[in-house]
Amino acid sequence: xxxxxxxxxxxxxxxxxxxxxxxxxxxxxxxxxxxxxxxxxxxxxxxxxxxxxxxxxxxxxxxxxxxxxxxxxxxxxxxxxxxxxxxxxxxxxxxxxxxxxxxxxxxxxxxxxxxxxxxxxxxxxxxxxxxxxxxxxxxxxxxxxxxxxxxxxxxxxxxxxxxxxxxxxxxxxxxxxxxxxxxxxxxxxxxxxxxxxxxxxxx
Numbered sequence: 001x002x003x004x005x006x007x008x009x010x011x012x013x014x015x016x017x018x019x020x021x022x023x024x025x026x027x028x029x030x031x032x033x034x035x036x037x038x039x040x041x042x043x044x045x046x047x048x049x050x051x052x053x054x055x056x057x058x059x060x061x062x063x064x065x066x067x068x069x070x071x072x073x074x075x076x077x078x079x080x081x082x083x084x085x086x087x088x089x090x091x092x093x094x095x096x097x098x099x100x101x102x103x104x105x106x107x108x109x110x111x112x113x114x115x116x117x118x119x120x121x122x123x124x125x126x127x128x129x130x131x132x133x134x135x136x137x138x139x140x141x142x143x144x145x146x147x148x149x150x151x152x153x154x155x156x157x158x159x160x161x162x163x164x165x166x167x168x169x170x171x172x173x174x175x176x177x178x179x180x181x182x183x184x185x186x187x188x189x190x191x192x193x194x195x196x197x198x199x200x201x202x203x
Contacts, residue, residue, distance in 0.1 A: 013046050016183070017093060019190040024092035026112045028103040028161055029121040030153060031138055032131035034170050034178065035097035038121060041179035043095035053098045057084050065099070069139035074101075082108050089115040100140075100153070104160055117189065119182055120164035125151055127172060165189055 025042065027035040036052050043050035054065050057080060061068060068077050081098075082105050088096055089111055096116070102108050103118070112118050129147055132138050143149045161167075166185045170178050187193075 013183070015192045016186055016190065017046065017048075019192065020093045020117065022092045022115075024089055024116040025095045025186065026089075026116040026118045027095070027097040027121060028112075028118050028164055029100065029170075030123065030128055030150070030157060030161075031100045031140070032128040033100075033121040033123045034131075034175065035121055037175050038170065038178050038182060039095050039097040041175045042182050045179055045183060046095070048093055048095050050095045050097075051088060053081065053085050053088060053096060053102060056088060057081060057099075060084065066139045074139075078102075078105055081105075086111050092116065100157070103164070104157060109160075109163070117166065117186065118164035119166045119168060119185070120161045121170045121178075121182075122158075122161070122167055123170045125154060127170070128154075130172075 025039075025046075025048070027039045029035055039052070040050050057068070058064055061080065063071070065077070068080070072080075078101060081102055085096075085098060085102055085108055088094075092115060098108075103112070125147070128150055132141060132150070133146070138146075140153065141149055166182070166189050168178065168182050168185050
């Protein structure tokens with residue numbers, strides 16, 4: 001399998017790419033929802049380039065996201081995140097995954113609405129806890145009760161995430177399957193008759 005990220009647009013998805021125009025497909029959702037993993041699969045299936053805003057932030061700042069949080073605090077980090085995402089949105093069509101708090105910023109939401117199509121990967125608490133507990137790089141979860149903190153984040157953020165253009169429930173399933181469901185949801189969003197195989201199967 002070719003590991004290179006140079007995309008060649010998939011002719012099967014030409015109607016969707018045409019509808020996108022210069023807009024980006026922007027994944028939003030909580031940490032652990034799978035925005036990067038699913039985003040990569042969706043980008044590959046559509047023949048679009050993929051970029052992760054957290055990775056881009058780390059590249060431009062030469063610091064990790066946890067280090068940025070620790071040194072500058074969340075407010076400064078969000079300001080940097082906003083600037084990076086606004087710049088990235090100038091380069092569509094592409095698939096862009098964003099950090100969990102990015103969509104909470106009103107200006108960022110406006111920019112995504114103007115230059116992208118937002119996709120919320122909606123996950124339940126047990127799935128998120130199972131995934132984030134395997135990583136120690138979650139600054140917002142460095143609390144005595146990470147589960148309660150994550151529940152609070154869900155309570156605060158899910159009503160805002162619900163404003164995304166497309167909502168796709170995610171679960172403990174193969175990434176290819178969820179990515180195919182995202183693409184099907186995008187077809188539905190644009191009112192395009194999909195000719196792709198269902199369930200992430202390969203034609």
